[in-house]
Amino acid sequence: MRFLRLMILGVGTMFVPGPATAQTYNPAFPVCLQVYAPRGGYIECAYTSLAQCGLSASGRAAQCYVNPFFAYASGDQPGRAHRQRQRVY
Numbered sequence: 001m002r003f004l005r006l007m008i009l010g011v012g013t014m015f016v017p018g019p020a021t022a023q024t025y026n027p028a029f030p031v032c033l034q035v036y037a038p039r040g041g042y043i044e045c046a047y048t049s050l051a052q053c054g055l056s057a058s059g060r061a062a063q064c065y066v067n068p069f070f071a072y073a074s075g076d077q078p079g080r081a082h083r084q085r086q087r088v089y
Helices: 002-014 049-059 078-088
Strands: 033-035 042-047 062-066
Touching: 033 049, 042 049, 049 062
Parallel strands: none
Antiparallel strands: 033 042, 033 062
16 A cells, blocks of 8 residues: 555656746847856847947847747837737637
8 A cells, every 4th residue: 555655646647747947038029139148148139239239238148139939029019009900800
């Protein structure tokens, strides 16, 4: 009986999800900054231009690049008419 309880507990703990990870890229901003650090760096997508990002990266071990997941990369800027077209099918 004890073995059965341990088996149920062991199998049950196998299906517990691990820690959630945050989204790396923010789709609202077109430019990202990647900072390199000895114990791991980070990516911050909160810049509207490469020049703005470059000022933040200046003097650090960092680089700027275009956000590959930018939501409006096709040229469509979010606006009232654009949102209305998407909702009406």
